[in-house]
Amino acid sequence: MPELPEVETMVRGIRPFVTGRKIIEVRRGPSLCKPICMEPDWPDFNHLCTGRTIRGVRRLAKRVILELENSSQIVIEPRMTGLMLVADPPSQEHLRVEWRLEGNESPGSLWFWDRRGLGTVRLYGPGDLAVALGPDRLGPDALLATLTDWQTFCRRTRRPIKVALLDQTLIAGIGNLYASEMLFRSGIHPERPADSLKKGELTTLRKACLMILEEAIHYEGSTLSDGTYRNALNQNGGYQNAHRVYDREGLPCSNHCGNQVLRIVQAQRSTFYCQACQPPFPRGTGS
DNA sequence: CCCCAGTCCTGCGGGC
DNA sequence: TGCCCGCAGGACTGGG
Secondary structure (H helix, E strand, C coil), X not given: CCCHHXXXXXXXXXXXXXXXXXXXXXXXXXXXXXXXXXXXXCCHHHHHHCCCEEEEEEEECXXXXXXXXXXXXXXXECCCCEEEECCCCCCCCCEEEEEEECCCCCCCEEEEEECCCCCEEEEECCCHHHHHCCCCCCCCECCCCCHHHHHHHHHCCCCEHHHHHCCCCXXXXXXXXXXXXXXXXXXXXXXXXXXXXCXXXXXXHHHHHHHHHHHHHHCCCCCCCCCCXXXXXXXXXXXXXXXXXCCCCCCECCCCCCCECEEEEECCEEEEECCCCCCCCCCCCCC
């Protein structure tokens, strides 16, 4: 499931191949497959993209941004199963959008592939992106958030810290997989109310967040057993082998504490943790 | 405002 | 062997 590290890997993967190249044609379903959510509707989307040069590629939280020459932006949101590819898609079947690029060099196209079709592709005119995805919709990026940002966000909610970590308006970029991993690495119980975390715990959590996301980016993200996630060249990520708790219910705790990894459901999503290494109350507070 | 449940979607695995 | 159901979760919506 593309979270910050996977989306960052997509951005780094496609950037050298598409930067500076002109979009000469856009294709989508039904010439490819069933359409996904697109704004503006086809064919306006097509007309507004075609003939524009891609000036840059960047990540905004869990979205891929293609910066076009006229200060408009194509925003791709992969959600669960979306991939940005410059080579060999996992199947022809779920190709959703193709941007054909000018020039003879390979690749000749950039593709958005999405098996489940929950992803979205939007084009924003100059200035519109900052309004649509402003600070009220996206909090500070998880790689950039300061300790002050973390304190501010935790004071704003009594929800369990695991649930709060998934709220993109507080801190942006963290998803279900890495939320469990960073809480385990921090020794913080996932059901702790966010506003009960002490400054020292937030310092630890922030450091664990940075360490895990940077490690995951280094290993090009996590390809789970369903095999969906791939980098821009349709290769597996490597971070799944480093997971300490995610999808490890019943397996021994990675800290060798003798306990098994537990699974609970919070806000309708699985959370994995160790009851010994992540005590429900901060150490030293009694009860 | 705060928070939760429901919704979208497809493929896969468990149970019978 | 084959069918059906539940589950996976990112982001949004509606309602309490």
